[in-house]
Amino acid sequence: MMARRPLIAGNWKMNGLKADGEALAKALAAKLKASPPAVDMLVCPPATLVDRVAQAVAGSALAVGGQDCHAEKSGAHTGDVAAVMLKDLGASHVIVGHSERRADHGETSADVRAKAAAAHAAGLVAIICLGETEAERDGGRTLAVVESQFAESLPEGASPDNTVIAYEPVWAIGTGRTPTLAEVAEVHRTIRDLAAKALGKDAAGRLRILYGGSMKPSNAKELLALEDVDGGLIGGASLKVEDFWAIAQSA
Numbered sequence: 001m002m003a004r005r006p007l008i009a010g011n012w013k014m015n016g017l018k019a020d021g022e023a024l025a026k027a028l029a030a031k032l033k034a035s036p037p038a039v040d041m042l043v044c045p046p047a048t049l050v051d052r053v054a055q056a057v058a059g060s061a062l063a064v065g066g067q068d069c070h071a072e073k074s075g076a077h078t079g080d081v082a083a084v085m086l087k088d089l090g091a092s093h094v095i096v097g098h099s100e101r102r103a104d105h106g107e108t109s110a111d112v113r114a115k116a117a118a119a120h121a122a123g124l125v126a127i128i129c130l131g132e133t134e135a136e137r138d139g140g141r142t143l144a145v146v147e148s149q150f151a152e153s154l155p156e157g158a159s160p161d162n163t164v165i166a167y168e169p170v171w172a173i174g175t176g177r178t179p180t181l182a183e184v185a186e187v188h189r190t191i192r193d194l195a196a197k198a199l200g201k202d203a204a205g206r207l208r209i210l211y212g213g214s215m216k217p218s219n220a221k222e223l224l225a226l227e228d229v230d231g232g233l234i235g236g237a238s239l240k241v242e243d244f245w246a247i248a249q250s251a
């Protein structure tokens with residue numbers, strides 16, 4: 001029996017105004033109600049829409065998450081959002097350490113670890129992102145990069161119940177390119193092995209490890225069929241109901 005229920009998560013990034021965000025979430029919630037798939041589904045709208053989307057899908061099986069949180073609970077941090085604030089709006093998850101935040105905002109793995117700890121303290125599941133750049137892949141450093149990001153980003157107290165790992169090769173995000181299936185399998189197996197060392201074998205066996213980076217209906221089935229791929233973190237294709245739903249159906 002499959003021990004890990006797949007998680008199909010949509011990262012809307014900086015897309016969506018009130019009307020279209022609500023319509024997208026409602027359409028997904030309706031599909032989930034009509035024909036529940038054998039996966040968990042999550043959408044992560046921009047912070048401005050978390051409240052509205054959470055209210056729109058309340059009572060449905062569609063979970064809602066944030067895309068980032070601050071490491072502190074409150075304070076003088078203009079423009080930032082605390083994990084507890086996302087929780088207050090009805091979020092159950094938050095993405096931390098996305099490569100766009102690591103690149104655009106200079107977030108380090110130490111920052112990511114503090115954010116994940118804040119998410120846990122607020123009662124949120126932290127989706128911790130990691131992945132190599134193209135130069136790192138070309139230089140043969142993929143596994144070393146993933147290993148150090150994993151070691152440095154995982155907080156004390158992490159468990160399969162409060163943490164999900166997302167492997168997102170930076171060069172595959174929004175480019176239409178993906179690693180080969182063998183390359184994805186190798187990285188996911190490595191992450192599972194790292195998790196076994198950090199959390200113990202049983203916990204590692206329950207930990208969900210998502211793949212992200214140009215996942216779409218045409219390649220989802222083969223990616224999601226890999227033994228250590230337990231779902232997807234989907235950007236562009238999560239903005240279209242039919243595409244996101246098709247991906248969920250192929251898990």
Ligand SMILES: O=C(CO)COP(=O)(O)O
Pocket residue numbers: 011098168172173174175176212213214215233234235236237
């Ligand atoms: O960054 C991603 C999800 O967090 C992946 O984005 P794309 O699916 O658009 O490549």
